[in-house]
Amino acid sequence: MKTWLTQILICPACLPLEKDLRLKADTQLNDDVLDGSLSCPECLNKYPIREGIAMVHPHLQTLKDSGSKYENSSVVSSYLWSHYCDLLNDPEGSSAYQDWAGLMHSGTGGCLDMGSAVGRFTFDMASRFDFALGIDDSVAFIRAARKLMTRRRIAVELIQEGILTRKETLTIPLHWQTQNVEFIVADAMALPFASGAFSALASLNMVDKLPLPLKHLQEAGRLAHREKAQFLLSDPFSWSKQCAEREHWLGGKSEGEFAGYGLDNIAGWLELPRANPGPGWNIEKKGHVWWKSRTHRNHYELIRSCYVKAFR
Incomplete structure (x- = not known):
């Protein structure tokens, strides 16, 4: 975890109170803490940093189990494969991440990629803002994204058929920034950052996977600058009781407060x-992006992810 992140980190377990976290670095390489912890003086929670990955999640044990x-x-x-299909020279890949990136206006401050998965959109935002930060509750996704950040390459086994795979090395271009990532x-429903910490936020293909999606929108509102901020939400709106109760x-x-279609309801709520x-x-634009999730x-x-782009 890069030390500059401590300037905006707070304890997610103490929300809505915003309590700063104290960093203890056991192993550090330049500005990157490889092993250590973040502790809250208020609730005494301790969040580990292992192999450079900060686990700043309010329900760590639940996450592990x-x-x-x-x-x-x-x-x-x-x-x-799906996020970096262009770098893997996949002729059947989609341009979804380039399309989403094209909806964001360059600016100062930081961009938060909520539900970053393996990090493609975060890297795309690094050249457009002072810094870019990706969060996800998958340790494996974050580990892969950090490998790309620190080593600029990662070995990938692309499933061909059954147990047959093709080994590739995914290498990010030299002009991609990593020092501010x-x-x-x-x-995503209890984000460990101070209010107003970001000038841009994005939530891609995640809101229908959360047990409390409205809480996620509220967190986005809390973290955005009160003025001169932008927010992009894109989702296929595949609601299911496996992810969230219908209410x-x-x-x-x-019927109910959010009867109808998710895109219209979220735009109205914003x-x-x-x-x-x-x-x-203010709603700037609505539309959709075609995204391909590749399995083998x-x-x-082929997923139609409907988006709303907003600013204030």
Whole structure:
């Protein structure tokens, strides 16, 4: 974990109180803490840093015991293939990440990629902002993203068929910035950052996977600058009871506060004026991006991810 991150880190377990975390570095290489911990003087929670990965998640034990499919090596390879298909010279890959990046205006301050997975959008934002930060609750995803950040390359086994794989080395271009990039394990519904810490935020293909999606939107509002901020949310809105109880869905139902379609409901919610967490947003643009999730040589999912781009 890069030491400059401590300037905006707070204890996620203490929210809505914002308590600074204290860094203890056991092993450090230049500005990167490889092993150590972050501790909260208020609740006494301690968040480990192992192999450079800061685990700043309010429910660490639950996270370790979750048995999530996103910790599987084949899923990590699938995501690397999908996110970096252009760098792997895949003629059937999609341009989704270039399309999403094109919706963001360059600016000062930091950009937070909420649900960064293996980090493609975060890297894309590093050249557009003073710093770019990716968070995910998958340790395997964050480990892969940090390998790309520190080594600029990672070995990937692309599944061809059954147990047949093709070994590739994914190398990021020399002009991609990495010194102003960081990735940590965190909870998108209880983010460990001070209010107003970011001038830009993005949530890509994640809101329908969260048990409390509205809490995620509220956190985005809390973390954005009150003025001169931008927010991009894109999602296929595949609501399911496996991820969230129906009462918490932000669309895909015929009654309740969020009856109707998720994109329209979220855009309407963003526009509402409020004192906290920050003022309402202005809708700049709506649309969709076609995204391909690749699983093996002969199979991928084609997903229409609908987006809303907002500013304030």
